Every structure is written in C-alpha cells, then in structure tokens.
Amino acid sequence: MSQPKSILVTGGCGFIGSNLAAHYLDKGYSVSVLDNFWRVGSRQNLEWLKERAEKSKGTFQFYEVDLRERSSVQNLLSQLKPEAVLHFAGQVAATVSIQDPYVDFSINAEGTFYLLDAVRESCPEALFVFASTNKVYGDLSVFGVVEEETRYTCPEHQRGFNEKTPLDFYSPYGCSKGAADQYVRDFGRIYNMHTVVLRLSTIYGGRQFATYDQGWIGWFVEQVIRQERFSISGNGKQVRDILHAHDLIALIDSLMKKATTLSGEIFNIGGGIDNSLSIRELISYLEKTLGCKADSYHIDARKGDQPFYVSNIQKAQDKLEWVPKVDKWDGVNKMIEWVNSGIK
Ligand SMILES: NC(=O)c1ccc[n+]([C@@H]2O[C@H](COP(=O)([O-])OP(=O)(O)OC[C@H]3O[C@@H](n4cnc5c(N)ncnc54)[C@H](O)[C@@H]3O)[C@@H](O)[C@H]2O)c1
16 A cells, blocks of 8 residues: 555544644545544534635545444444544543543543454554553653752653653543553554554644643633633643644654554654743743733642653654654744634
C-alpha cells in the first residue's frame, strides 16, 4: 500500500480531529469523520468542516456513530475500509472519569477496542493511530522535583520523559486510555497491524472548545481575556510541554508517509522541553500581553496531577524526522486570537 489517501477520523468534530480532517481535505483525500457530538463545540466544528470541504479538493462524509455501539462501528469499517484510521474520539478529562468511571471506560477502552478490532476484521492493512496520553505514566512521584520560583523541575529528567518510563495508570482516565494504548500496541505485535500509539502531552490551537476540565491553555486564556474570577489547582507551578495542533498535523503527515513500516510503535509527543510552560508562567505572560490582572485563587491540587511532565521527543525526532516548529509564545498568541474570534 502506498501512502494512505482514504482516511477515517474518529472524533473528527473535536479539536484535534477537525484540524486533521480539514488538513487532509485540503490535500485532496477522501475524508470520513465519525463523531457523536459528545463534546461542546463539536456541532460548530462539523459546520466549519462542511464549509471547508466545499472549497477543498477532497471528498467529505460525516457519520454520526457512537463508538460504544459495536455493530455500528463494525458496519462502518466494513463499508469504508479506509487506508488510515486516525482515532481521536474519546472522553478526554480525568475529572469527568472520576465522576463517571463507567462512561469513561466504555468510550475510551471498549470503544477503542471495538474500533481496533473492526479494523482488524475489515481493513487490517490500514494505518491505525491512537491518541493516548501522558497520564499512563501516573503522577511520576518516584522522580523527585525541585520547586523553583515559577515552576517545578525534575533533575533526573531535565529533558523530559521518554517511552521507557514505567507505566502506572492513574485515575480512571489513565486506566481506560492505558488499556486502549496497550491493545493498540499489541495488535501491532500479534496481528502485524500498522498501529501507532501517540502519548500526547498538552495539545492546543484553534477549534479547541476549552472547558474547566480539559484544554488548560485555552481555558486560562479565556478566563484572563474575559476577566473572570478563576481557580488554579495546586500552586500553579505544574509544568507541561505544549504542542500546537499544526505541529501535531505535521507529525501525522510523517506517520502517513511511513505507514507501512510502522507496527506497534509508541511515541511520546509534545512540544518538548523548549516549549514547556507552568500555569504561573502562562498567567504572567497573559497579564503582560493583554495588559490586565488575572483574578485567580488557588484550590487543592488535582489527584494524581503530575508536578512536572515534559515529553522527551527524541524518538519521534529520530524516527519520524519531525520537530515542533510553533514556538510556545507564538502558539499562545494564536490561541488568544482564536478566543478573541468569539466563535464560542
Ligand atoms: N488535547 C489534548 O491536549 C490531549 C492530550 C492528551 C490526549 N488527548 C486525546 O486526543 C484525543 C482528541 O482530543 P481533543 O482535544 O481533540 O478532544 P475533543 O473532546 O475536542 O474531541 C474528541 C471528540 O470525540 C467525540 N466523542 C467522544 N465520545 C465519543 C463516542 N463515544 N463516539 C464517537 N465520538 C465521540 C467528541 O464528540 C469530540 O468531538 C482524545 O482521545 C484525547 O483523550 C488529547
């Protein structure tokens, strides 16, 4: 099989999924999108995609399917037989998973299994990319951190954590994603499928409808712009590496080119140490850039929250010839533009 040209994007009405679908429509691909409108903003993203499809070289089909309905998923896959499945549908928030662990399990673990197994049955040659998470590494408390003025650092992992970091699923979300992550990896080994697991850190960008529960860059940008009073969990020195959606799309492009050589691969994906940021650093930047004072207060840290998580992206750089190009502050400026565009 040459580079895939017919793709199925699950969660294609979500933030990452809609950006991916638009990109491949512009490239002239046959793009199918599966979504069930679980996420706030997903209907707006579908309307945006439809408009984009009309101006693009590609073809677009939307399927309102819930991943938890196994027979619907099987029927769709046997009908479409796509050359690539970009699986970005999911329950995305650890907080929500703690409130309703079954819903989280059924979408992320069962839903991913149904999809993966349907691909095995109908189109086993397809590239299968799964959006996993850094939460599969747990709170990383075995690695000591140092509290500095604006952020935590981790002397043992100054450039971040690589794929050999021990798994330690934490929170129902960590467990459901972790289970799915291991199935996707293993179907590469056992069935020789072209599966890839991306353990994503913070991804941000346009078309993200941030909420209190998920999408922290967008959420804090929104709170400061709107001059709302808002809470910060913990002391705000927690660090993540942030990756703009444009850079994630470039990474997926690279996976598509190498599809037939990939099987059961795992990559830690984020902006890397150069694009790492604490909540405090973000808020100070926003105050300076927007010329206002943030009205924030602190609440208890979220259970299992990693004080310092940065992806070590060396493997992706070496194997996929990919490097993040959007600098963190340029990316935050773009996020300010997206929030100011008032699409919400
Ligand atoms: N954005 C990040 O920073 C980040 C970080 C780590 C992992 N991820 C993972 O990447 C994926 C995409 O994230 P996102 O930020 O675009 O999230 P998102 O919430 O914007 O998109 C997810 C989409 O999945 C759809 N969906 C949810 N349940 C479904 C179901 N049962 N059937 C069909 N569709 C369903 C939603 O309606 C939504 O459109 C998720 O799996 C998420 O866990 C994202």
